[in-house]
Amino acid sequence: MIRLGYNTSGFGHTHDVRAVARVIARAGYAGIELSLDARHFHPDTARPGEAEDLGRLFADLGLGVVVGTGARSVLSDRRHEPSFLTDDDAERERFLAFIERSLRIAPMLGARVVMLHSGLLPEGVDPGVAWERVGQGSRRLAGVAREEGVVLGFEFHPGMFVRTLADWRRLARDVDDPAFRLTLDVGHVACTEEGAISDVIRSCGADVVNVHLEDIQGCVHVHLPVGLGDIDFGDVFRGLEAVGYAGLASAEFNTDDLDVDDAVLAGETWGRLVGR
Numbered sequence: 001m002i003r004l005g006y007n008t009s010g011f012g013h014t015h016d017v018r019a020v021a022r023v024i025a026r027a028g029y030a031g032i033e034l035s036l037d038a039r040h041f042h043p044d045t046a047r048p049g050e051a052e053d054l055g056r057l058f059a060d061l062g063l064g065v066v067v068g069t070g071a072r073s074v075l076s077d078r079r080h081e082p083s084f085l086t087d088d089d090a091e092r093e094r095f096l097a098f099i100e101r102s103l104r105i106a107p108m109l110g111a112r113v114v115m116l117h118s119g120l121l122p123e124g125v126d127p128g129v130a131w132e133r134v135g136q137g138s139r140r141l142a143g144v145a146r147e148e149g150v151v152l153g154f155e156f157h158p159g160m161f162v163r164t165l166a167d168w169r170r171l172a173r174d175v176d177d178p179a180f181r182l183t184l185d186v187g188h189v190a191c192t193e194e195g196a197i198s199d200v201i202r203s204c205g206a207d208v209v210n211v212h213l214e215d216i217q218g219c220v221h222v223h224l225p226v227g228l229g230d231i232d233f234g235d236v237f238r239g240l241e242a243v244g245y246a247g248l249a250s251a252e253f254n255t256d257d258l259d260v261d262d263a264v265l266a267g268e269t270w271g272r273l274v275g276r
Contacts, residue, residue: 002240003064005031005250007212008040009071015039017054021061031064031248033210034109036102037071043101051108058110064248065111066210069102070155083119084134085161095119096137103144103152113210113247114145115183117155118162118171130161135174142177153183153210158191158221165193165204172207185212185252186236191219197231198239205243212252223253 006024014020017040024032034054036042041054058065072079075098082091099116106114118134121127138154145152156168172180182204186197193200201208213236215229216222226233240249 002211002237002245003030003248005029005033005064005066005248007033007035007068007250007252009033009035009037009068010251010253011040017041018057021054021057021063025061025063030062031066031250032058033066033068033115033212033248033250033252034111035068035071037074042074043098043105046105051105055108055110065109066113066115066153066248066250067102067106067109067111068115069099070115070117070157074098080119080160084137085119085122085125085130087122087125092133092137096140099141100144103141103148103150106150107148112150113153113181113183114150115153115155115210116141117157118160120159121161127161131170131174134162134171138171138175138180139177142175142179145179146177151179151181151209153181155183155185155210155212156188156192157185158188163192165189165200169204181209182207183210183212184208185214186231187212187214187216187221187223187252190216190231191221196235196239198235198242201236201239201245202242205239205245208243208245209247211240211245211247211249213249214252225253226251 006029008020011020020040021032034041075082075095082095086092103114121130142152154168156162156164162168162171168182189197189200214223215226215231217224217229
């Protein structure tokens, strides 16, 4: 059975992650995608034992957990930098080390999936070099994931280097590791793929370990609350059910302008939409 979750990236004005988790649970969600950032929880500034404490809270609230590493400014004030593709070797290593820490802390939080993406292609970096960097880094991280008993849910993303499902498949062939799997964002599918979203899901369903839900107007990559765009969510959920997906499908309204009341309203709307 698909479990609806909510991504903490939508809570731009509520910084207490414990309060955020309680709002998400009270709104009727079954899971939380904890997007690592300074506002809510960051491995580099967490106090000793904080991850375990949060894991116990999430369990007490009955929330499944995914860890997200895709926040815009998680490591610097530059959007999605550093990343797999950064030209500076030390900065690229800083990014990889951060993802490794996230993988190691995920089980403490109760998570078995860690979401990530490629980042933007820096100006002047040759695409061939970029493929080498993202492949080498992903193989390294997949090894750490296996050690920790978690999986990577790598997300293709409009505007980033790994931007389409075909790009993800190319990378997955290169990595060739069972710990390297797919985060499927239905808005990204709407922006980069052709045909019904349910057909896309059927084509890759065996690899999907995490799902992001948001509405999209046309092919403009702006995450909208459900009902404000063109996505047929009945089609989306038929596709997920057809492949037997049983993980979290989390609302990801990451425009940083939602308050707690908006989050609760969104939860009620999603519940009516999918009959949950």
